[in-house]
Amino acid sequence: MVSIHDVAQAAGVSISTVSYSLTGKRSITESTRLRVEEAANALGYRANAGARMLKGARTNLLALSAPLHAGTHAPAHMTFVLAVVNAAREYDYDVVLLTQDDATDGLRRVSQSSLVDGIVLLDVSTTDERADLVRELGVPATLVGVPADTDGLVCVDLDFERSAWLAVERLLALGHRRIACIGQSPAIYERGSNFPPRFRDAFIAACEANGVEPVFRACAEDAGSVVRALDDIEAQLGAAPTGLVFQSNEPVQAMALDVLARRGVRIPEDLSVISACSSFDTAHLEPAIDVIPLPAEQSCARAIALTMRQLETPVEPHVELIEPWFVEYGSVAAPPAD
Amino acid sequence: MVSIHDVAQAAGVSISTVSYSLTGKRSITESTRLRVEEAANALGYRANAGARMLKGARTNLLALSAPLHAGTHAPAHMTFVLAVVNAAREYDYDVVLLTQDDATDGLRRVSQSSLVDGIVLLDVSTTDERADLVRELGVPATLVGVPADTDGLVCVDLDFERSAWLAVERLLALGHRRIACIGQSPAIYERGSNFPPRFRDAFIAACEANGVEPVFRACAEDAGSVVRALDDIEAQLGAAPTGLVFQSNEPVQAMALDVLARRGVRIPEDLSVISACSSFDTAHLEPAIDVIPLPAEQSCARAIALTMRQLETPVEPHVELIEPWFVEYGSVAAPPAD
DNA sequence: CTGAAAGCGCTTACAG
DNA sequence: CTGAAAGCGCTTACAG
Missing domain, CATH: 3.40.50.2300 (Response regulator)
Structure with a gap:
């Protein structure tokens, strides 16, 4: 894999200049910035994910806990999963998909190893053990669905x-x-x-x-x-x-x-x-x-937005209910005269 | 987050002893090994994912490219996605889910940044641009489905x-x-x-x-x-x-x-x-x-197994067809006498 | 405006 | 059997 040193060498600058050019975290003379970008593109350079994570910066990874119990309607479920992934991409985040088998183990694993910056939970039930886990882990997290005890949690759902x-x-x-x-x-x-x-x-x-x-x-x-x-x-x-x-x-x-x-x-x-x-x-x-x-797109987009906000600044725990709306296709009219 | 230093201190050993104890990559006196494990458990230690990746070792992450075009049957699709995730967990791998929107961009991103060790492609079409990309990237990859040109690819599918x-x-x-x-x-x-x-x-x-x-x-x-x-x-x-x-x-x-x-x-x-x-x-x-x-479990399990094998040793490109079988529920009998 | 260097948390040769 | 140290590839204070 091509490293930051390769790009620095190709562009004839130091590695810090490469880093700053690409992240835009300090101003760089236009000409050198261009030179760096060209070299990076030519070499197909992407910052090593592990190294970026290690610096304590963002991992740009989110965990999506999507258990699929019997009775869950698969197409509906898929819609939510896709909506989360697409919403996350808007913030340059990728999604690690966790399923049923290791609902709590998996969340523990990916958050305690600092693999993910935050968590989104789908299909939350009234007494969901994942809610307790989120409280325990203290990781930025948003639940799509409202458990019985919402204490300390950030939740989104249709009203x-x-x-x-x-x-x-x-x-x-x-x-x-x-x-x-x-x-x-x-x-x-x-x-x-x-x-x-x-x-x-x-x-x-x-x-x-x-x-x-x-x-x-x-x-x-x-x-x-x-x-x-x-x-x-x-x-x-x-x-x-x-x-x-x-x-x-x-x-x-x-x-x-x-x-x-x-x-x-x-x-x-x-x-x-x-x-x-x-x-x-x-x-x-x-x-x-x-x-x-049941607005999968809206719910998931809000869940991602709320998770992203938690990465920046503490967010007051709260339940956010999405206002329902009506779409007409002509199946409703006045009742027949008796 | 608790680091390897915290565990070393708690157990009264060096960080290398902690590492070796936990990975089992060299023999450790039973008593110290136990002491380390206790400390690790007590502190809830997990090796930092970024640091592990950085060492050039495995990232323990796989990319799953699961585009959902119109006409794809959502429940079937979901079955395959879950089968991949569950099969990957058997090898201690987590799955980064990539969807339609950035099929090739996404694959390029996660593999060139060394985020993932390998790739599994679902829902492969005859002329799938992801096939070319896999050839170009040279990353361990397995396709579930058979494109027109299988040159250089590892593919699995029902026959x-x-x-x-x-x-x-x-x-x-x-x-x-x-x-x-x-x-x-x-x-x-x-x-x-x-x-x-x-x-x-x-x-x-x-x-x-x-x-x-x-x-x-x-x-x-x-x-x-x-x-x-x-x-x-x-x-x-x-x-x-x-x-x-x-x-x-x-x-x-x-x-x-x-x-x-x-x-x-x-x-x-x-x-x-x-x-x-x-x-x-x-x-x-x-x-x-x-x-x-259409055996989602088998196909996906094979796809994961083949990807894992590619991580160890080069695998000869080939197409692996799963032998079909018959399950009877009583809907087949001799034709009626004319 | 740019560079040399520290340090993130691991793993793994290298010593002893 | 165990430890001190190098180094993975970045980011980011610290100098200049």
């Missing part, structure tokens, strides 16, 4: 409570009174998952605050469960709902739409449908469904 | 030709004569994709070699296309096929099975179905479908 209210209020404003929500698989609510319970509780609260019956139904990812969920909802309401909120993964939403279509339910004439906190493209559903997006 | 033959011969052996294959989206064959054309051509060759009409139909990922593909196949054969091979992604297979079910086609009584080179779990299809798996 799921506001998302539920947004969906409910949208339907209420149009005059809907029989509304329901199809949630994630029951298992998701039983283990310490993060946002699904928060969304569910907020959905119920929003309904109650507005004097409509809160009908929420968890739903496993198979055709039978979807049919049963739809039937249960209708039974509980005593009539077909006029507004339906999905807070489930893509296959469940696709299956439910399929069942509704076969039953002759027209969207939005008979039923208004909103897909809440979805990370996939609901415009490709049949029909396209209005969505409150 | 797609053999997979096609395996599927065809399975059906022929049971007496099927009207067989067809539903392939990937047409766009996949037009751009320089890697294995789909290889599979298609081998499927056709296998049919012709056995004197049956080769019916291959590319198919886009929407319900209309699936219906048309099935109809076209029947038209071309002049009758319903008795054997069907999927070489498409999960949604297309699910949609096709759905259409067939609605038409009253029973599997395997009326139609034998094989899912070829699929990375997802075909046991969850309705009905479960026999599969020739």
Whole structure:
């Protein structure tokens, strides 16, 4: 590998001049700077990563802890991983990917060996052991997701409570009174998952605050469960709902739409449908469904920005909630006249 | 961060003794070795990554180039990424994840700065610019996938030709004569994709070699296309096929099975179905479908093993094809009596 | 405006 | 069996 000495020799300057020329950390006569840059380019020089790290400077490496438990939707997960990597590149950072197998060991390893400058945690659960670890390690870190105990942590997430209210209020404003929500698989609510319970509780609260019956139904990812969920909802309401909120993964939403279509339910004439906190493209559903997006790009960009800020200066621990927004594809309208 | 000096002081030995104790690169009196290990554990010491790299030793970091073009199936992709990370951990390696945006720039950056010891490329296309880059950089590297020009490269992949033959011969052996294959989206064959054309051509060759009409139909990922593909196949054969091979992604297979079910086609009584080179779990299809798996774990484990071997000793460039195998779920039987 | 030199934290010949 | 010291390739005070 070509070293700083090679470049210095080729440019006829000292190694410190090479370093300063390339980092721009002090002013250099234009002509020599150019000479150095030419030599560096010609030789394909890049500062040795190890040497740069050693100087106690930045390693320009971030750890991304991305466990993939069963029940995590792989495409959604991939979206977040890619969003983190791309956001990190904006700050000239590369990402070391850590997976399930060694969630805490891995984080300990890469931070205690000073391999990484900071950490981003994805898919944070309510009782996430990685949260304690982050507190213990005292490394700059940002969690995407909000654990039960946020003490001392910097967290980013979509505001799921506001998302539920947004969906409910949208339907209420149009005059809907029989509304329901199809949630994630029951298992998701039983283990310490993060946002699904928060969304569910907020959905119920929003309904109650507005004097409509809160009908929420968890739903496993198979055709039978979807049919049963739809039937249960209708039974509980005593009539077909006029507004339906999905807070489930893509296959469940696709299956439910399929069942509704076969039953002759027209969207939005008979039923208004909103897909809440979805990370996939609901415009490709049949029909396209209005969505409150789960914004991977925004969440991850904020997580990276907050991590970068922690590298410069201490950041007050806090939870940053991203305001939800609505994207219309025509699946929401006034309820049918009874 | 705690340094080797802290450990040396705590254990009352020199730093070289600490180093040798921990790396095991020379024999140390049991008692002092124990004392060192205790001190190291108590202090939570890990050798500084930068310093270790600098000594010209291993960085214990691998670059994983995982571009995600449109048309790449995200879950399949995620499976490969995780398989690489997990396989690398077996060798005490961590993985720096590089994505689309800077495929070649990124590889150049991490290898020329000596950040990584080697490279693994995923999702290699026929004319992949990363192949040229690997040749140019001269870094230990393994491609998962086979580009058109494999000169000087180490590649691993499932043997797609053999997979096609395996599927065809399975059906022929049971007496099927009207067989067809539903392939990937047409766009996949037009751009320089890697294995789909290889599979298609081998499927056709296998049919012709056995004197049956080769019916291959590319198919886009929407319900209309699936219906048309099935109809076209029947038209071309002049009758319903008795054997069907999927070489498409999960949604297309699910949609096709759905259409067939609605038409009253029973599997395997009326139609034998094989899912070829699929990375997802075909046991969850309705009905479960026999599969020739696209073995992410095996491919990635081999890719890592081959990269590791290149770190020790030069490895002769070669293409290593993984022998395909068959997993039965009961979707294949003898054809119906005409 | 530029250079010589210290030092980051390791590993590993070189001594003893 | 163990230690003192060189050196990996940078960055950055310190001189001039």
